[in-house]
Amino acid sequence: MLTVQSLRKKFGELEVVRGVSFEVSAGECYGLLGPNGAGKTTTLRCCLGLTAPDSGTITLDSLPVPARAREARARIGVVPQFDNLDPDFTVRENLRMYGRYFGLSRSEVARRVPWLLDYAGLADKADAQIEALSGGMKRRLTIARALVNDPRVLFLDEPTTGLDPQARHVVWERLKRLLGEGRTIILTTHFMDEAQRLCDRVAIMDHGVLLAEAPPHELIEREIEPVVIEVYGEGVGAWFETHARRLATRAELSGDTAFCYCREPEALLATLADAPELRVLRRAANLEDVFLKLTGRDLRD
Amino acid sequence: MTDQLRFRHVVYRNYRVWRKLLAASLVGNLLDPLFWLVGLGFGLGSLLPSVGGMRYLEFLGSGMICYGVMYSTSFEGLWSAFTRLKQQRTWEGILHAPMTVTDIVVGEWVWAALKGVLSGVAILTVMAALGLVRSPMALWALPVMLLTGLAFAGIALVITALARSYDHFVYYFTLFITPMMLISGVFFPTAQLPRAVQLVAQVLPLSHATQLARGLVLGRPIDNAFAHVAALALIAVVGVVLARALTARRLR
Numbered sequence: 001m002l003t004v005q006s007l008r009k010k011f012g013e014l015e016v017v018r019g020v021s022f023e024v025s026a027g028e029c030y031g032l033l034g035p036n037g038a039g040k041t042t043t044l045r046c047c048l049g050l051t052a053p054d055s056g057t058i059t060l061d062s063l064p065v066p067a068r069a070r071e072a073r074a075r076i077g078v079v080p081q082f083d084n085l086d087p088d089f090t091v092r093e094n095l096r097m098y099g100r101y102f103g104l105s106r107s108e109v110a111r112r113v114p115w116l117l118d119y120a121g122l123a124d125k126a127d128a129q130i131e132a133l134s135g136g137m138k139r140r141l142t143i144a145r146a147l148v149n150d151p152r153v154l155f156l157d158e159p160t161t162g163l164d165p166q167a168r169h170v171v172w173e174r175l176k177r178l179l180g181e182g183r184t185i186i187l188t189t190h191f192m193d194e195a196q197r198l199c200d201r202v203a204i205m206d207h208g209v210l211l212a213e214a215p216p217h218e219l220i221e222r223e224i225e226p227v228v229i230e231v232y233g234e235g236v237g238a239w240f241e242t243h244a245r246r247l248a249t250r251a252e253l254s255g256d257t258a259f260c261y262c263r264e265p266e267a268l269l270a271t272l273a274d275a276p277e278l279r280v281l282r283r284a285a286n287l288e289d290v291f292l293k294l295t296g297r298d299l300r301d
Numbered sequence: 302m303t304d305q306l307r308f309r310h311v312v313y314r315n316y317r318v319w320r321k322l323l324a325a326s327l328v329g330n331l332l333d334p335l336f337w338l339v340g341l342g343f344g345l346g347s348l349l350p351s352v353g354g355m356r357y358l359e360f361l362g363s364g365m366i367c368y369g370v371m372y373s374t375s376f377e378g379l380w381s382a383f384t385r386l387k388q389q390r391t392w393e394g395i396l397h398a399p400m401t402v403t404d405i406v407v408g409e410w411v412w413a414a415l416k417g418v419l420s421g422v423a424i425l426t427v428m429a430a431l432g433l434v435r436s437p438m439a440l441w442a443l444p445v446m447l448l449t450g451l452a453f454a455g456i457a458l459v460i461t462a463l464a465r466s467y468d469h470f471v472y473y474f475t476l477f478i479t480p481m482m483l484i485s486g487v488f489f490p491t492a493q494l495p496r497a498v499q500l501v502a503q504v505l506p507l508s509h510a511t512q513l514a515r516g517l518v519l520g521r522p523i524d525n526a527f528a529h530v531a532a533l534a535l536i537a538v539v540g541v542v543l544a545r546a547l548t549a550r551r552l553r
Contacts, residue, residue, distance in 0.1 A: 050396060051553050070399045078397035084390035088318040097317070100310045101398035146397075 001026045001153055001184045002047060007056035009042055016042045017053070018208035026152070029175075029185040031199035033192070033291060035300040039208040040188040041081065044157055047186070048078060061153060074102060077146030081157040083138045085130045085145070092117065092126040095145055102149045112148060119174065120144035136167025143174060154178060156187040160194060172197055192288040202287070206295045216287050223290045225249045225261040229268055230281040232257040239278060243271040254297050261285065307400060311408025312415070314395075315381075319416075330423040334369055338362055338427060341488075353490050355519060362428040363515040364487035366421045366442065367449055371507055374417030374450045375478060378457025379470045382409050386461060392552065402549040410458060410541045414450030421446035425518065436520030445517060445530075449510040452533045455540015456506075462547035481507045486515075509533050 002024040009017040017039045024030040032040045045051040047058055049069020058065040063072040086094050095116050099109030117123045120140040125133065133141065139159065146154060159175070160168040168191075175198055179185060189195055195202045196216045203213040212219060229248070231239065233256070240258045244251040247268040248260035260268060265282065272280050319326060338361065346357030353360065385391035392405050425442060428434050460473050484491065484498055485507035491499050502508050509529040516523035523529070 048397070070401060073397070074399035080390075080393065080397060082390060084394035084397075086314075086391055086394065087389055088321070093317070097314055098394075098398060100313065101395055101400050103307070103310075103399070 001028070001061060002030075002186060003057075003059040004043070004047065005057045007043065007046055007058065008054045009039075009046060009051065010054050011042075016208055017046070020056075020205070020208070020210055022203055022210065022213065024184060024186055026184055027179070027182050028201065029179055029187070029199045031195040031202040032186070032188040032205055033190065033195055033202050033287075034188075034205035035190060035295055037300055038205045038295075040205055041157055043205070044155055044186070044188060048073060048076075048155060074149065075151055076153040076155060077149065077151040079139075079142050079146050079154065079156040079159055081161065083142055085138060085141060087130045090127050090129055091122055091133070091141060094130065094141065095148060098145045099148045104149065109148065112150070116144040116147060119147065119177075121170070134167070136163055136170060139163060139167065139171055140174065143171070147178075151183070153184040153186065156185065158188055158190070160189070160191065168194070192286065192291055196287050204291060204294050211294045212290070219290050220285055220287060224285045224293055225263050226285055227262045227265045228283050228285050228289060229260040229262060229265055230257055230283070231260065231272065231278050233278040235275070235277055239271070239275055243268065247271065252297070259289075261289070307404045308408035308411065310400065311395065311405055312412045314391075315409070315412045327423075330369075330373075330420050331427065334365055334420075334424040335427045337365060338424075338431065353492075355521075358431070359433050359519055360490075360515070361488065362424065362431075362433050363518040364485075364511050366424045366428075366446065366514050366518065367485075367507060367510040368482055368487045369420035369424045370417035370446050370449045370510070371453050371478070371482075372417075373420035374413045374453040375457045375474075377413040377416045378409065378454045379461055379464075379473065380467065382413065382458060382461045383464055383467065383470070385409075386548075386551075392548075396552065402552060403545055406458060406541065406545045406548050410451065410454045410544070413454035413457060414447055417450030417453065418443065418446045421449075421514075428518070434518060436518075438520050439518045442514050442517045445510065445513045448530065448533045448537065449506070449514075451537035452506045452510075452540065455537045455544060458544035459540055459547060462544050462551055481505050486511045504532075506533060506536050 005021050007017050007020040008015065020043055032043065034040050042051060046053045047060060047065060049066035049072065052066050060072040061075050065072055086097060089097055092113060095113050096109050099112065117126050120143065122137060122141060125137065130138065143159070160171050163171065172194070175185060185198070187198070199216060201213065201215050202219065204211045212223060214222060236256055236258050237253065240251065240253050244258050244260050248262050250261040252259045262268060272278060338358065342358035342361050346361070349357045351357070395405055396402070421442070425434065425439065460469065464470065484494060484502040485505050486502070487507065491502045491508070494502065509532045513523060513526060513529050515521065516526070
């Protein structure tokens with residue numbers, strides 16, 4: 001459905017995308033994960049033909065991009081990172097007007113609007129102004145708007161950033177419904193739980209390159225030890241130096257917390273029995289651990 | 302319909318928004334020139350015997366048509382277009398549909414010009430109501446208004462593509478629009494001005510527009526009519542081409 005080969009893009013001196021290749025098949029949900037500034041959004045914009053790559057080839061739904069990007073966009077849906085609903089129109093008018101941009105006739109759009117309103121859960125808000133909607137409602141409307149042309153592929157750039165947990169769960173449920181209908185989804189996110197819930201495959205991206213790519217559970221098995229022991233409290237530094245370094249397969253001290261990645265955690269846990277002042281959390285490794293291992297713990301601003 | 306006419310969706314979008322504010326827009330478009338014409342035309346005009354062989358009210362009215370077109374078009378192409386570009390991200394949303402930067406810029410260009418025409422028509426209507434329009438030739442002022450609108454819309458969209466904030470538009474108005482309004486023969490004949498200023502005034506778009514509109518509305522001969530039309534057309538085309546390139550660079 002989407003093929004990207006050796007994609008490169010420079011803005012001025014800075015090469016934001018440095019040779020990215022991946023493929024997404026029909027009906028798949030593919031997640032591009034990465035910290036801010038990793039090059040996710042630029043990669044997505046290249047796929048949509050909104051930014052011209054310096055080199056590399058992109059094929060979207062059998063059409064070469066950017067050469068035939070406009071035709072390709074007629075068959076796909078886009079949910080941008082920042083809401084750009086039209087505040088001069090009501091909910092219903094937003095959907096109708098967007099259908100116009102796709103060259104759909106008035107009657108085609110009119111037929112589709114009730115379904116879209118229902119999908120967004122906004123049937124009773126059809127005549128509301130955009131500014132009267134909550135953040136979650138705006139997001140749902142933006143997703144519904146992207147479905148106005150009944151696309152087979154949907155691109156979402158950080159679909160749940162800025163939403164509260166309730167709103168995020170509703171968005172996830174709506175997206176799963178689209179996957180159930182056999183549509184293809186390509187999304188970027190920096191929420192690991194989002195990727196783990198939705199994506200069939202994820203790619204971790206940083207500094208313009210893909211660091212790893214696999215189904216989420218495979219990525220965890222492949223890249224990281226299965227058990228994580230988190231230890232925090234007074235004196236964690238001393239404990240870390242004497243025990244963690246020796247007994248954990250891999251250990252990191254970040255602030256007041258020690259992260260110990262182990263295969264056999266028993267020996268390490270035994271040393272904690274003598275240290276009641278330290279608090280311990282034992283859990284299974286998750287995608288976030290993989291992400292932090294591959295992209296580091298440094299802040300990205 | 303054909304691909305080349307996709308810009309009409311952008312015109313239609315802006316029209317739909319405008320229609321919501323129809324009453325306020327028409328009141329402003331009609332009352333504003335009426336006050337100017339009555340106030341300046343009758344007030345100041347009563348002190349003046351005649352201006353270049355015309356009653357001052359006639360002279361002023363025919364100039365105000367172009368001033369009205371310029372003002373409405375510029376406002377739409379600057380503040381309103383910039384709001385859709387930056388504040389509301391409306392253009393970004395449209396680009397996610399199968400539309401191009403060219404479709405958007407051409408749509409905005411045509412729309413801003415049409416808003417200018419609307420203002421011009423309102424002033425022409427007020428003039429007709431005051432008995433100042435005698436020749437049916439006045440209808441030829443309509444294409445002149447459209448051309449004037451396209452010229453000013455082109456310039457405005459270039460400025461918008463370059464602007465970082467609304468503050469930039471104040472410079473454009475203070476340094477370009479206001480002096481042009483004063484020396485382009487809208488309120489008094491350019492012959493009153495120093496020679497150097499006259500030379501500058503000659504090449505300004507508002508001068509070309511005013512000379513064309515005045516001749517057509519009042520049924521008087523126009524010198525160099527073709528040159529005026531060509532100058533406005535050139536400004537319009539260069540403006541929209543440049544605006545398209547600058548907007549594409551900004552949105553890439």
